[in-house]
Amino acid sequence: RREGYNVYTATSGFKAIEILEDIKIDLILTDQRMPLMTGTELLKTVKERWPDTIRIIISGYAEFEAVLAAINEGEVYRFITKPWEDNALRSLVRRAFEQGKVLKVFNRLVDKIKSATPDYKINANFFNDQGRVFAEIEDHNHGMDEGQIACVLKCIFEFFESGDETNDLPMLSSTLIKQMGKLSFTTEVGAGAKLTIDMPIEDKEEEEPEE
Numbered sequence: 001r002r003e004g005y006n007v008y009t010a011t012s013g014f015k016a017i018e019i020l021e022d023i024k025i026d027l028i029l030t031d032q033r034m035p036l037m038t039g040t041e042l043l044k045t046v047k048e049r050w051p052d053t054i055r056i057i058i059s060g061y062a063e064f065e066a067v068l069a070a071i072n073e074g075e076v077y078r079f080i081t082k083p084w085e086d087n088a089l090r091s092l093v094r095r096a097f098e099q100g101k102v103l104k105v106f107n108r109l110v111d112k113i114k115s116a117t118p119d120y121k122i123n124a125n126f127f128n129d130q131g132r133v134f135a136e137i138e139d140h141n142h143g144m145d146e147g148q149i150a151c152v153l154k155c156i157f158e159f160f161e162s163g164d165e166t167n168d169l170p171m172l173s174s175t176l177i178k179q180m181g182k183l184s185f186t187t188e189v190g191a192g193a194k195l196t197i198d199m200p201i202e203d204k205e206e207e208e209p210e211e
Contacts, residue, residue: 027053027096033060056092106133106135112159125137132200135196137196143189145189153185156183
């Protein structure tokens with residue numbers, strides 16, 4: 001709460017789902033070992049029903065295999081081991097929110113590309129690793145001719161240059177330019193097209209006030 005977040009607490013996974021049904025939750029932080037429903041079971045449900053909610057789990061090493069399976073299936077954004085360090089947890093939550101903003105912008109870009117290429121089925125994959133967010137946007141092994149390439153590149157340029165009703169897009173553009181983000185586009189007719197955006201997220205540590 002001192003970090004400026006609105007915090008809702010639940011005594012079980014079922015109570016957490018009730019909150020999610022009534023309130024838009026951006027990030028959920030759950031223990032693994034809980035009565036009636038484990039943390040991984042809860043986050044699997046959250047992924048299916050509220051995929052944009054960032055999911056973090058806290059657990060001891062005894063449940064590591066279950067948590068690892070959830071991570072591999074994309075149900076968990078991060079795994080925190082007990083005992084945790086408070087400053088590290090604050091930093092992780094702050095970084096998770098920043099990456100969540102980037103993913104929302106990426107989704108808007110995907111929608112723009114889909115509109116610009118109505119004859120193509122576009123598949124998008126988003127993932128994060130070591131403080132970087134990656135977006136891979138590709139067609140289904142068709143590839144694009146010169147006219148379609150120009151259309152997609154024009155769409156990307158206008159997207160990053162356009163004004164926006166939120167601060168998310170300027171943040172993304174600034175990070176892409178100043179923090180050595182990478183954007184690549186490869187295509188070959190009959191072999192597929194793929195756009196990759198590699199976006200670093202700064203992790204600025206703030207000095208903690210003395211207690």
